[in-house]
Amino acid sequence: MSCELTERQAFLVLNALPNIGPITLNRLLAELGDDPRSVLAANRRQLEAVKGVGPVISASLGAWREHVDLAREEERMTKSGVDFITTLDEAYPRLLKEINDPPIGLYRKGRYEFGQPCVAIVGSRRTTLYGQATAKKFGAELARLGFCVVSGLARGIDTAAHEGALSVGGKTAAVLGTGIDLIYPPENLELYRRIEAEGGAILSEFPFGRRADRQSFAMRNRIVAGMSEAVIVVESDVDGGSMITARFAGEQGRLIFAVPGRIDQNSSAGCHQLIRDGATLLTSLDDILSELNYLDGMRPQPIGEKPADVAAGRPANLTEDEARVLECFRGGAILAPDALANLTALSAAQLSATLMMLELKRLVAKRADGSFEARS
Numbered sequence: 001m002s003c004e005l006t007e008r009q010a011f012l013v014l015n016a017l018p019n020i021g022p023i024t025l026n027r028l029l030a031e032l033g034d035d036p037r038s039v040l041a042a043n044r045r046q047l048e049a050v051k052g053v054g055p056v057i058s059a060s061l062g063a064w065r066e067h068v069d070l071a072r073e074e075e076r077m078t079k080s081g082v083d084f085i086t087t088l089d090e091a092y093p094r095l096l097k098e099i100n101d102p103p104i105g106l107y108r109k110g111r112y113e114f115g116q117p118c119v120a121i122v123g124s125r126r127t128t129l130y131g132q133a134t135a136k137k138f139g140a141e142l143a144r145l146g147f148c149v150v151s152g153l154a155r156g157i158d159t160a161a162h163e164g165a166l167s168v169g170g171k172t173a174a175v176l177g178t179g180i181d182l183i184y185p186p187e188n189l190e191l192y193r194r195i196e197a198e199g200g201a202i203l204s205e206f207p208f209g210r211r212a213d214r215q216s217f218a219m220r221n222r223i224v225a226g227m228s229e230a231v232i233v234v235e236s237d238v239d240g241g242s243m244i245t246a247r248f249a250g251e252q253g254r255l256i257f258a259v260p261g262r263i264d265q266n267s268s269a270g271c272h273q274l275i276r277d278g279a280t281l282l283t284s285l286d287d288i289l290s291e292l293n294y295l296d297g298m299r300p301q302p303i304g305e306k307p308a309d310v311a312a313g314r315p316a317n318l319t320e321d322e323a324r325v326l327e328c329f330r331g332g333a334i335l336a337p338d339a340l341a342n343l344t345a346l347s348a349a350q351l352s353a354t355l356m357m358l359e360l361k362r363l364v365a366k367r368a369d370g371s372f373e374a375r376s
Helices: 007-016 022-031 036-041 044-048 055-062 070-080 129-144 157-167 186-197 214-226 241-251 266-276 285-292 320-327 337-344 348-360
Strands: 082-086 105-109 118-122 148-151 172-175 201-204 230-233 255-258 364-366 372-374
Touching: 007 022, 007 036, 007 070, 007 082, 007 105, 022 036, 044 055, 070 082, 118 129, 118 157, 118 214, 118 241, 129 148, 129 157, 129 285, 148 157, 157 172, 157 186, 172 186, 172 214, 186 201, 214 241, 230 241, 230 266, 230 285, 241 255, 241 266, 255 266, 255 285, 320 337, 320 348, 337 348, 348 364
Parallel strands: 118 148, 118 230, 148 172, 172 201, 230 255
Antiparallel strands: 082 105, 105 201, 364 372
């Protein structure tokens, strides 16, 4: 009986059932108590009372063992070092839960738990050297600040974005439009392995063995946008898949940035269209940080005046670590991260996160040589 399954196994079964979309799965869970075992144990009458569920879906749920080989799927996960995170897990990307049709679970290779905000960088597979260099530059700069750089492991811009994040020891996540065991394109196998080995994550909502098609790539794009605070389009023609990602980002209330290019190249036509339609023109990291400065817990908020903390002589609403780091810059000091670590006794991870927040709050700035100074 389905009640013999663990909660995670039941989530895995529901996710692997063919022809049941994420919107219907989420409705079933909401109507039947958020327990996937209750969905699998429900009778036909209970199931068909849920909007979008007809005889075909109810029959599929009732006979799930005919459609899903759970033991084989779990064996593949174990052999591949893959786990399955659900919407109930802390490791599930927080922003992704808020979209209209979040996947009920994600196969994950690598143990990154998405504790830091994500920014997506996407673009054309047929790209220019300019586009590749730009994507790599933004990937590196964002990762250095502590953001997780999200992309789709595709040729071109995606590859450059992942490589940029890895080049500075940062975190990156690749969302696949296939099962997690299928690496596409095949030449990115080494990049796939590096992302896992260097603390990032490979994600897919699809069961093992699922091959790519037009629908699977569109579903992948909604995840890329949904888990990110912002989406950056570096190069895309007007009909490119990145335009779909940008459309999802707009529907989901995410920030959209587009990098301008040459007016005589099709690979920039999509970016120029996005800019005409209201996307933020992106020329430097400051363009991103100034927009993200309006975010408070992923929701746009106007920037208020920062009242001075009279007793401490510093802006209010700083954490203890932020105040400690900011104090080091009193008198106009210019300090490298190593010097700040010695002065504050913060770990490298704590210091990196704290400096990122101070940059977002426009209180410190990073110099070309990697050192930091207070903004005037």
